Amino acid sequence: MDRRQFILSGIALGAASSLGIYGWHSSFNENNDNRDLVLSALLPALLYAALPQDTTMAEQVNRTKAAVSDFMPFLAKRQQQELQQLFNLLANQVTQLALTGHVTALAQLSIAQRWQLLIAWRDSYLAVLQQAYHGLRELLFAAYYGQPEHWQALDYTAPKYR
Amino acid sequence: MNHLDASQFLTDQHFTTDVVIIGSGAGGGIAAEQLSNAGFKVLLLEEGAYYKREHFVMEERWAYPNLYQEGAARKTKDQAIGILQGRTVGGSTTVNWTTSIRTPQPTLDYWQAEFGLDFTVAHNLKPYFQFAEQRLNIKQWALAPNANNAKLEYGCQQLGWQYTVINRNVSHCANLGYCGMGCPIDAKQSMLVSTIPAALQKGARLISRLSVRKLVWQDDKIQSLEAVPVDAHFQPTAAVKVSITAKHYIVAAGAIGSPALLLRSKVPNPSGRLGKHTYLHPTVISGALFAEDINGHSGAPQSIYSDQFVWPADSSQLGYKLEVPPIHPVLMASKLIGMAEQHAELMKSFNQLQVTIALMRDGFHEQSQGGQVSLDQEQQPVLDYPITDYLWQGMRQALLSMAELQFAAGAKQVLPLHHDAKLYNSWAEAKAGIAQLSLTALRQTVVSAHVMGGCNMSASADKGVVNQNGRHHQLSNLSVFDGSILPTSLGANPQLTIYALVWKHCQHLIAELTPVLEDSSFRE
Ligand SMILES: Cc1cc2nc3c(=O)[nH]c(=O)nc-3n(C[C@H](O)[C@H](O)[C@H](O)COP(=O)(O)OP(=O)(O)OC[C@H]3O[C@@H](n4cnc5c(N)ncnc54)[C@H](O)[C@@H]3O)c2cc1C
Numbered sequence: 001m002d003r004r005q006f007i008l009s010g011i012a013l014g015a016a017s018s019l020g021i022y023g024w025h026s027s028f029n030e031n032n033d034n035r036d037l038v039l040s041a042l043l044p045a046l047l048y049a050a051l052p053q054d055t056t057m058a059e060q061v062n063r064t065k066a067a068v069s070d071f072m073p074f075l076a077k078r079q080q081q082e083l084q085q086l087f088n089l090l091a092n093q094v095t096q097l098a099l100t101g102h103v104t105a106l107a108q109l110s111i112a113q114r115w116q117l118l119i120a121w122r123d124s125y126l127a128v129l130q131q132a133y134h135g136l137r138e139l140l141f142a143a144y145y146g147q148p149e150h151w152q153a154l155d156y157t158a159p160k161y162r
Numbered sequence: 163m164n165h166l167d168a169s170q171f172l173t174d175q176h177f178t179t180d181v182v183i184i185g186s187g188a189g190g191g192i193a194a195e196q197l198s199n200a201g202f203k204v205l206l207l208e209e210g211a212y213y214k215r216e217h218f219v220m221e222e223r224w225a226y227p228n229l230y231q232e233g234a235a236r237k238t239k240d241q242a243i244g245i246l247q248g249r250t251v252g253g254s255t256t257v258n259w260t261t262s263i264r265t266p267q268p269t270l271d272y273w274q275a276e277f278g279l280d281f282t283v284a285h286n287l288k289p290y291f292q293f294a295e296q297r298l299n300i301k302q303w304a305l306a307p308n309a310n311n312a313k314l315e316y317g318c319q320q321l322g323w324q325y326t327v328i329n330r331n332v333s334h335c336a337n338l339g340y341c342g343m344g345c346p347i348d349a350k351q352s353m354l355v356s357t358i359p360a361a362l363q364k365g366a367r368l369i370s371r372l373s374v375r376k377l378v379w380q381d382d383k384i385q386s387l388e389a390v391p392v393d394a395h396f397q398p399t400a401a402v403k404v405s406i407t408a409k410h411y412i413v414a415a416g417a418i419g420s421p422a423l424l425l426r427s428k429v430p431n432p433s434g435r436l437g438k439h440t441y442l443h444p445t446v447i448s449g450a451l452f453a454e455d456i457n458g459h460s461g462a463p464q465s466i467y468s469d470q471f472v473w474p475a476d477s478s479q480l481g482y483k484l485e486v487p488p489i490h491p492v493l494m495a496s497k498l499i500g501m502a503e504q505h506a507e508l509m510k511s512f513n514q515l516q517v518t519i520a521l522m523r524d525g526f527h528e529q530s531q532g533g534q535v536s537l538d539q540e541q542q543p544v545l546d547y548p549i550t551d552y553l554w555q556g557m558r559q560a561l562l563s564m565a566e567l568q569f570a571a572g573a574k575q576v577l578p579l580h581h582d583a584k585l586y587n588s589w590a591e592a593k594a595g596i597a598q599l600s601l602t603a604l605r606q607t608v609v610s611a612h613v614m615g616g617c618n619m620s621a622s623a624d625k626g627v628v629n630q631n632g633r634h635h636q637l638s639n640l641s642v643f644d645g646s647i648l649p650t651s652l653g654a655n656p657q658l659t660i661y662a663l664v665w666k667h668c669q670h671l672i673a674e675l676t677p678v679l680e681d682s683s684f685r686e
Contacts, residue, residue: 045501045502046501046502046505047501047502047506048501048502048503048506049502049505049506050502050505050506050509067223070227071223071227071233073395073397074226074227074232074233074235074395075232075233075235076232076236076538076540076542077397077538077540078538078539078540078542078544079235079237115501115502118501122581127240127603127604130604131240131241131604134241134604135241137496137501138244138496139235141492141495141496141498141505142222142492142495142496144495145491145492145494145495145496145509146221146222146223146491146492148221151491153506153509154491154509154510154512154513155512155513156459156491158220158221159220159340160220161220161346161347
């Protein structure tokens with residue numbers, strides 16, 4: 001475990017033990033459900049106003065989630081593990097409290113609460129939470145705006161030479 | 163066929179050659195052609211894939227994962243600086259923006275004073291600049307700049323600032339604007355379409371998707387190298403082993419890859435400088451909204467630069483070069499600030515967005531000694547680049563210059579890419595706003611496409627990793643021929659400096675190697 005992962009687990013672990021919850025341990029294991037859960041909660045907040053507010057929204061969210069999973073294996077293994085750990089911690093009922101300040105599961109938070117959460121990370125005095133904000137933000141925006149289906153608002157199309 | 167794709171190897175492999183070159187970018191490409199022309203048996207190794215024009219897709223979602231290190235999401239250790247580097251046959255030259263500038267004289271003067279490197283008489287680079295310019299068709303861009311560059315030009319004109327029309331390494335360029343995704347018409351004279359095919363023609367062999375892990379050495383000599391194929395996501399695998407023995411080893415894996423390989427190999431490092439003093443031209447970004455369309459995705463990405471601030475009269479001040487980048491959806495979306503409505507609104511103005519960048523000339527001051535490459539658990543490189551107060555001060559100055567320029571060019575609003583900044587409506591407002599910004603890591607967006615140093619040249623062995631000819635100070639059959647040998651950043655885009663230096667280094671190497679190889683029983 002490298003330092004960054006250690007700190008991130010430390011934050012969650014600290015919170016868990018201060019609540020009297022023991023036996024918690026962090027995991028870097030790839031868990032697609034956790035990733036899916038976290039992305040389903042954060043994408044609609046981060047991309048609010050970019051995503052259509054109709055039935056095609058789910059389609060765009062799903063396409064973006066697929067783009068995230070297609071892209072992640074190209075990252076350095078170290079970065080993949082950090083992201084995976086973040087997903088796992090956020091999806092975990094106990095540890096997410098430390099990272100979100102809410103006992104409610106991520107998916108149950110209102111959009112406004114999810115924004116507050118992201119802003120709290122951005123403005124946190126903890127470098128590791130700032131990194132989580134910027135890392136997720138870049139990954140998710142890149143995944144969304146990489147898809148030609150999402151370029152309408154930009155009035156842009158990629159040229160085709162063949 | 164003289165190309166092998168290592169990911170197809172089913173069993174362990176061993177190769178023997180005169181010269182093995184690790185990395186096929188600016189340095190490796192030039193070396194491959196020069197040494198093949200001189201009659202040496204050359205083996206060129208590259209961890210990226212051998213993609214050619216027919217493979218290139220003009221979409222970032224294809225280009226970044228397939229052509230860039232870490233999917234174009236490489237970051238410094240604290241994640242504060244995003245780094246673009248190529249990882250494909252042709253290296254960064256396959257994806258670069260074609261700006262071609264000779265090494266500024268003050269940079270060479272500084273190297274002479276600080277590192278004892280004398281590029282005047284015997285080592286004069288001038289003929290090599292000319293060779294490279296001829297070989298790669300480097301000429302001043304003759305068409306009108308696209309609107310993104312034209313705003314930079316016009317702003318400079320309004321303010322009386324210096325600017326220059328850029329020389330580009332292109333031939334029959336169709337002015338498309340997709341240089342960063344691989345040229346779909348082979349107009350860009352990257353290593354992919356020039357020196358590498360020429361070397362293959364002369365009998366050189368290329369192995370792609372092969373990651374070199376280690377140089378094995380004893381006493382003062384490299385004995386062999388060990389490599390492994392990469393998987394479909396370009397991660398090194400352990401399934402098959404490849405070993406190579408050569409008479410001479412040329413490391414050209416770029417300014418993060420080369421120090422990483424030498425660190426993994428634990429080569430002698432008496433100067434202590436291996437992997438240190440890595441420079442980035444750390445770059446800050448300023449967006450500007452115009453009433454008219456700019457369409458920064460279309461047209462030659464870089465055709466104008468301004469050197470107004472590169473060499474300040476007070477030489478203790480940090481200099482910076484002004485340029486513009488190409489503007490594509492992913493590049494912009496990931497760098498623009500904010501989220502939700504704020505971000506979506508900015509993206510809607512995508513076509514009206516002009517973007518100016520300022521590249522800091524790092525490495526010329528005691529408070530600007532660059533970063534350090536180390537290895538993570540996977541033995542992969544991580545660059546730690548702490549941004550000093552001195553650099554932050556220069557960056558604030560640069561944000562001010564860019565806002566002033568953009569308003570002078572007619573911008574309606576200017577947005578420095580800093581997470582506390584807002585759209586400023588006038589130069590006065592921007593000036594006051596930028597003065598208030600807290601410039602700190604992650605708050606201020608910083609990027610780089612120019613990685614340099616880490617194996618610097620020096621006349622004496624105590625001040626660098628390689629000598630003035632790119633030969634390793636301690637290991638006799640090892641050269642480093644790429645951007646990692648630069649002792650500081652340049653204050654100019656690096657490719658032409660690397661071409662000329664490596665071309666020159668090759669002439670020296672050929673002269674030294676020829677007798678060694680002729681009388682050796684090494685050639686079966
Ligand atoms: C997007 C972008 C735009 C740019 N625009 C310009 C520009 O307009 N003008 C300019 O002058 N410069 C520009 N540059 C920078 C310029 O292209 C580089 O400075 C130059 O190509 C560096 O040459 P190099 O030989 O040091 O490394 P590279 O060209 O990066 O080549 C190194 C190669 O080594 C390979 N490698 C690394 N490790 C290993 C290993 N272990 N085993 C096998 N292979 C390995 C890499 O995959 C890579 O292909 C740009 C760069 C980028 C990324």
